[in-house]
Amino acid sequence: MNISFTPEELLFRDQVRDFLNKRAPAAVKHKQTAGLRLDKHDMVAWQQSLFEEGWAGINWPVEHGGSGWNATQKYIFFDEASKANMPRIVPFGLNMVAPVIYKFGNEEQQKRFLPDILSSKVWWCQGYSEPNAGSDLASLSTKAELQGDHYFVNGTKTWTTLAQYADWIFCLVRTDNSGRKQQGISFLLINMNSPGISLQPIITIDGQHEVNEVHFDNVQVPANNLIGEEGKGWTYAKVLLTHERTGIARVAESKQRFCLLQARIKELQDTPDQPHVNSVFMARVMAVEIDLVSLEYTELRVLSSIATGNAPGPESSILKILGTELQQAIDELFLDLSGLHALPFVPDQYSLGYAGDNLEPHYAANTAPHYYNNRKVSIYGGSNEIQKNIIAKQILGF
Amino acid sequence: MDFSLSDDQTMMQDIVKRFISQEYGFETRQSLLTTKQGYSEDMWQTFAEMGWLALPIDDQYGGLGGTIIDTMLLQIELGKGLVLEPFFATAIHSASLLSKVANDDVKQQWLPKIAAGETKFAVAYAEQNSSFQVTQCATSASVTGTGYLLQGKKCVVLGAPSADQLLVTANTDTGLGVFVVDPSLAGISFNNYATNDGHRAAEITFDQVEVLTSARLDSGTNAQSAFDASRDEAIVALAAEALGIMQKLLAATGEHLHTRQQFGRKIGEFQVLQHRVADMFMALESTQSLLYYAALKIASNADDRNRATSMVKVKLAQTSRLVGQTAVQLHGGMGITDELDVGHYFKRLTCINALMGSGDQHMQRLLNHAA
């Protein structure tokens, strides 16, 4: 048992710091520090700066351009990037579809898709959920029928995050209705510019356009966009879902947000007579800090177990539940710290170039929308109820 | 011991219920949200005709002389409709403060107008660093030859954009003062905005604003205790509104569990979800009990009244979060869409929590009280 860094690891940390200081895009850093909203361009610029460093494929195998980092290096990278206030990496291309392509795609597909994913030239979105297939994903009904060398796709995907930015969508589609529902599912890559695809924005309770309904009306897709074998899509997707669940814990990000919270608390404590920081509130802050330390060590234990060759088990579900609960607990603390000042709804204040009056403290009016939006984290990526079902099944064996 | 309602109370409840379900559906509310004003002036007049604006006001000032229980019942039903009209700011908070702080002439001047729907008020008390201890007030009122000069800035003044008159707290040479101020006076500027539950509010700056001596309704300990008492009444009214919202969320969630199917069955058949509904139910029942407790303590001495309202506010901080978050969670992705009413109830609950002191502040008040 040893968690201190080796001299090589410390050297690596310095390299990461140097990169974040000097080569990560300044405009993105500025927006993040000022609490302003990022647009597509910002997210791409950040990821491209990683690509130029050779660091875009954090989990990728080296032969496909991966960074070749071990678990400790990944931990150091995410920790430093969060401390430097950099945004999370948009997962759909780099972390979700890429592993499926390099594990199960053929060589032609790997050549065709992986380079543009690695360089963030192409934006991907995830087309799994449907109006009637949420938690019960395997009941999905978007149909793909093979006619000659094309599939014809019909159906509706929903909750598709940032589909409005996407060039490509990876979909689970039904190619067979005859057997068990998991068996007739295939993994298909679809160009978003294909005729017959239309988007309908879904506005969330924070007033933002982040998710969409994607309609497929007889969309023609070349058969060589099918990954692996027909009917095996469910197996491929399951591999990917485990990836999604650990990533979703966002421990480094929660640590950073907690630091920010502490800084805000400090500012207020230095203000005479401020009403929000009292000992009752501070006891809640401390309880969250305890959970944060616990979660970080749980994550480290999982990582070290994976590094010694074990497959991620129910721990990935634990990380998903505890990680998302922690994010939401931090949201509540920010909200309560803001008191009444959380009430104004002034989304424009968080756009670059806003010319109106800024309400003070600047962060306060964003705490409620953030809290509202982040209720999603216990719903998506396999809801927390579903995760508990998985954990219980593994413990109880039925 | 009798917690049953009188016939009049039941009748009123039914009338409000019917009005909300027939005239104030979610669609109507959503279309009001997008108007410039953010509510309907016609609805406001209807509220006046129905006697709801007059309900909390004494009969000698044009009101109906309703009790806090009547107000509570009204608020529960209005909560279910998520009404956007500035009812809380005018008919609850301002009317209560006016009736406690003003002399008879001033009450005769304004309360009948509130009851009749002719005049709207807003209470400008919160500031950057003092949203709970009203005496920690940086806005000042300095004495001049003819009256006072107001200087300072107020934050998140609910209902301010539509208010015809403001009740402003400011420090005077004789302690905290409450002033009635015409918002069109020179030196007053507004920064209006919507709040995230769809209501309207403003930051108000008072820059060398001259008011007459008569604008000062009262000051010192009288003004302070009037403010404190009106805040306690406001807390009861808000908790009642929150209870109505929680009842609505429980019903909506139950309905969803009956209709949404996953894994080939109604999701309500999953026992974990049944237990979550049971938790919601227990949460709102315990809130309702403390709400009654606080309402019945409103007429007690200040200490008992403070204690009771702090208790309900602390409870509400827990239960409104539990009920709001569970409702959203059990609706899945639908729960966080703007299209569904559930998210809007959740947002209003969240904002109610931040009004009139947070749960933590009230817990601290209880601890201080017990020390």
Ligand SMILES: Cc1cc2nc3c(=O)[nH]c(=O)nc-3n(C[C@H](O)[C@H](O)[C@H](O)COP(=O)(O)OP(=O)(O)OC[C@H]3O[C@@H](n4cnc5c(N)ncnc54)[C@H](O)[C@@H]3O)c2cc1C
């Ligand atoms: C903001 C957001 C972004 C998303 N982005 C994407 C995306 O990019 N791509 C994509 O494909 N999907 C995406 N999703 C969809 C997400 O994965 C689904 O919302 C999720 O799987 C839940 O499905 P549902 O919303 O249909 O809820 P339902 O499955 O209807 O669940 C409703 C409630 O029932 C509970 N429940 C269901 N079954 C059980 C059970 N067996 N036992 C106990 N409880 C149960 C759930 O936990 C939930 O509380 C996103 C969702 C959100 C909210």
